[in-house]
Amino acid sequence: MIRTECIKIGAERPDPGVIARAADVLRRGGLVAFPTETVYGLGANALDAAAVARIFKAKGRPERNPLIVHVLDAAQAHSLATWTPAAESVAARFWPGPLTLVLRKSDAVPEMVTAGGSTVALRAPSHPVARALLAECGLPIAAPSANRSSAVSATRAEHVLRALDGRIDLILDGGATSGGIESTVLSLVEAQPRLLRPGLLPVDELEAIVGTINRAKIADPGSAALAAPGMLERHYAPNGQLEIAPDDGYSRVLELVRSRHRVGWLRFALKEASSQPFAIDRLRVYIMPRDAAGYGARLYDVLHELDAWAADRIVVELPPSDDAWLAIHDRLTRAAAR
Ligand code: TXA
Ligand code: MG
Numbered sequence: 001m002i003r004t005e006c007i008k009i010g011a012e013r014p015d016p017g018v019i020a021r022a023a024d025v026l027r028r029g030g031l032v033a034f035p036t037e038t039v040y041g042l043g044a045n046a047l048d049a050a051a052v053a054r055i056f057k058a059k060g061r062p063e064r065n066p067l068i069v070h071v072l073d074a075a076q077a078h079s080l081a082t083w084t085p086a087a088e089s090v091a092a093r094f095w096p097g098p099l100t101l102v103l104r105k106s107d108a109v110p111e112m113v114t115a116g117g118s119t120v121a122l123r124a125p126s127h128p129v130a131r132a133l134l135a136e137c138g139l140p141i142a143a144p145s146a147n148r149s150s151a152v153s154a155t156r157a158e159h160v161l162r163a164l165d166g167r168i169d170l171i172l173d174g175g176a177t178s179g180g181i182e183s184t185v186l187s188l189v190e191a192q193p194r195l196l197r198p199g200l201l202p203v204d205e206l207e208a209i210v211g212t213i214n215r216a217k218i219a220d221p222g223s224a225a226l227a228a229p230g231m232l233e234r235h236y237a238p239n240g241q242l243e244i245a246p247d248d249g250y251s252r253v254l255e256l257v258r259s260r261h262r263v264g265w266l267r268f269a270l271k272e273a274s275s276q277p278f279a280i281d282r283l284r285v286y287i288m289p290r291d292a293a294g295y296g297a298r299l300y301d302v303l304h305e306l307d308a309w310a311a312d313r314i315v316v317e318l319p320p321s322d323d324a325w326l327a328i329h330d331r332l333t334r335a336a337a338r
Contacts, residue, residue, distance in 0.1 A: 001166045001167075002166060002167070002168070002259040002337055003016075003166075003168060003169075004161065004164065004165050004166055004167070004168055004169065004170070004171065005169065005171070005256075006157060006170075006173055006305060007021075007160055007170065007171070007172060007173060008018075008173045009126060009129055009172045009173060010174070010175050011035065011127070011129060011174040011175050012128055013128070014129045014132045014172075014174070014275050015131075016062060016136075016323075018172065019129075019133055019136045020136060020139075020288070020297045021149050022034070022133055022136075022172055023133060023136040023137035024046065024168050025138065025169050026043060026045050026051075026133075026137045026141065027137060027139070029044070029048055029050060029051040029054075029068050030043065030051070030054075030168075030169040030170065031043065031051070031054055031055060031058060031167075031168040031169050031170070032044075032107060032133070032168070032169060032171075032172065033157070033168055033170070033172065034072075034130055034133055034143075034171075034172045034174070035049065035127050035128055035129050035130065035172065035173075035174035035177050036111075036125040036126075036127045036129075036130045036143075036177065036179075036216055036329070037058060037097070037098055037125060037126045037127045037177065037178055037179045038098050038125075038179040038180070038181060038182050038183050038199070038200050038211040039139075039145045039146070039153040039154060039155055039177055039179070039180070039181070039182055039300070040144035040145065040146040040153070040154040040155065040156075040159070040171075040177065041068075041070065041125075041130070041143030041144065041145060041146055042055055042059065042160075042164070042168060043070070043133070043141040043142065044141070044142050044143070044179065045137075045140075045141065045142075046069045046070075046110070046113055046139065046140040046141055046142035047108065047110065047140065047177075048141060049111075049112040049113075050112075051068065052110060052112045052113050052142050053066065053112055054085050055142065055144065056112075056164060056205055056237065056280065057058055058164055058167040058168050058320060059147070059164075060148055060149045060150065061144065061149040061151045063115060064115045064116075065115060065149075066113065066114045066115040066117055066119075066120075066125050066145075067113050067121070067123060067142040067143065068118055068121040068122070068142070068143060068144065068160075068183070068185075069109065069112075069113060069121065069122050069123075069131065069140045069229050069279075070122075070123055070125055070140065070142070070143050071122060071123070071124050071134065071141075072124060072131065072132060072134040072135055073095060073096070073124050074092070074124070074237050076134075076140065077091075077122045077124070077140070079106060079108050080105065080106055080108055080109050080120060080122065081103035081105055081106055081109075081120050081279035082103055082104040083103065083140050083164075083221075084103070084188060085282040086193065086210055087101055087103055087186050087188050087189075089209060089210075090178065090186070090188075090206065090209055090210055091124070091233055092210075093209050094201060094206075094233050094258070095123075096124040096125055096126035096131065097124070097125075097126050098123075098125075098126075098179055098182075098183040098184060098199060098200035098201045099123065099183055099184050099186065099199075099201045099206070099334040100109050100122065100123040100164075100183045100184065100185045100186065100197075100321050101111075101121070101123070101186055101187075101188060102121050102124050102185065102186065102187040102188065102220075103118070103119060103122065103187055103188055103189060104115075104119055104120075104121060105118060105119055105120035108122075112187075113142050115200050116313045118312065119121040119187070119189055121185060126242065127174070127177070129172055129272055130159060131175045133172070135219060139257065143170075144159060144162060144281040145182060146159075146160045146163070146168075147159070147160075147163050147164075148163050148164070148169075150235055150236075150237055151163060151236075151238075151309070152236055152237065152238055152300050152303045152304060152321075152335075153181060153235065153236060154168075154300075155176055155180050155300045155301050155304070156160060156175070156178045156304075156305075157171050157172075157173035157174070157175075158302070159304050160304050174271065176286060176301070178247040178297060179296065179297060179300065180245055180296050180297035180299060180301065181199060181200050181296040181300070181327050181328070181331065182197065182199050182200065182297065182302055183197075183199045183200055183201065184197065184198060184199035184200060184201040184202075184203070184206065184325075184327070185197035186206060186210075187215070188210075190214075192212070192214045192237070192261040193206075193210045193211070193213045193214065194213065194214040194215075194216075195213050195214065195215045196216075197298050197327075197330070198326040198330050199327050200327065201226040202323065202324060202326075203215070203323055204323055205303055209272045218290065227307055232279070235331075235334045235335075235337075236300075236310075236331045236334050236335050237334070237335045237337075238303040238304075238307050238314060238335060239307045239310075239311075239312075239313045240262075240264060240305060240306055240310075240311040240312050240313055241309070241312065241313055241314070241338065242303075242313075242314040242315075242316065242332070242335045242336045243314070243315055243316070243336055244333070244336055244338070245250040245261070245308075245316060245317055245318055246318060247317070248267055248268070248314040248317045248318075249265060249316065249317045249318075252264045252315050253283065253315050255329045256283050256313050256315065261280050261282065261284070261312050261313045262283075262309070262310060262311050262312050262313070263282060263283050263284070263311060263312075263313045263314070263315060264283075264284045264286070264288050264302075264306035264309070264313070264314040265283060265284070265285045265286065265314075265315050265317075266285065266288050266302060266314070266315070266316045266317060267286070267288065267316075267317040267319055268287065268288055268290055269287060269290075271328060281334065282310065284305075284306065284309060286302050287326070288299075288302075288317075290316055291324075291326075292319075292320075292325045292327075292328060295319065295325075295327055295328055296327060299331065302337070315334055321333070
């Protein structure tokens with residue numbers, strides 16, 4: 001058990017004194033949780049295998065699941081991977097931002113970071129706190145999302161503290177993250193770019209730069225475990241059992257409430273026809289934004305609130321199926337997997 005310190009920091013203009021302290025913790029091999037524009041990350045010096053090993057231990061993360069290395073910009077990432085012209089052009093267009101690129105790794109990257117694999121995931125975050133920390137320590141920072149393995153990612157410092165108190169050195173509390181959903185992971189190691197994880201950066205924006213992206217899930221489970229372990233496992237799951245309704249979820253919610261469950265219901269809008277009153281003390285209804293970006297920004301927050309309220313069932317109204325909702329369907333489907 002170590003003492004976890006939580007320090008508030010301005011999200012727009014981070015206090016240089018606080019950033020200097022956090023950079024010092026990283027240089028000495030410690031673990032620092034920090035906000036990014038997607039979710040909170042749990043960082044360690046990516047070039048220090050022992051520090052990186054502490055991330056896996058703190059999260060309870062399987063060591064075969066590789067980490068994303070955060071960098072200030074493409075220039076800092078050049079020595080970490082083999083850069084292709086396609087990689088240069090997407091990085092020039094989308095960094096800093098919610099895009100992770102998978103490239104062939106260089107010898108500079110410890111195998112602990114890549115789970116023994118020959119590729120490395122790289123991302124330059126745009127959040128001012130993350131950027132200030134990267135600039136101050138001058139190191140690449142390995143950082144998965146700051147949650148226990150398989151649990152819902154943290155979008156607030158409170159979520160990080162609840163999950164990792166006593167397991168990490170420092171939390172920089174920059175308030176709620178704006179994106180709310182993880183970065184898009186794009187592999188550029190094959191002839192055709194491949195989507196390994198849909199995320200905050202919409203796929204159509206990427207396709208405008210790199211051409212058609214292979215969206216197929218990798219069929220062979222053996223190779224999938226190596227290419228994108230996060231794509232296989234139950235992931236992003238709240239404590240309550242989550243199900244995606246084939247409709248607005250009303251009849252399922254009614255059934256669950258009547259059989260005495262504590263139910264969370266994520267829906268788009270209350271319709272007059274289905275708004276008969278029922279057992280409100282065992283039901284929490286969240287009216288979700290109708291746009292994918294707004295929905296994504298709110299989703300994990302709602303799931304954390306339902307965990308804190310001890311919901312044992314969560315019913316989600318079926319979201320739209322167009323591309324903008326790809327990442328949300330992905331996270332909901334995985335949260336529903338048992
Ligand atoms: O938005 C984000 O990406 C956040 C913030 C903190 O940057 N990070 C994040 O990290 O979501 P994590 O570890 O929770 O998810 C990283 C995903 C996992 O699915 C992992 O398997 C995949 O990226 N990944 C990492 N390295 C990889 C590699 N070399 N090849 C394929 N997939 C990789
Ligand atoms: Mg994660």
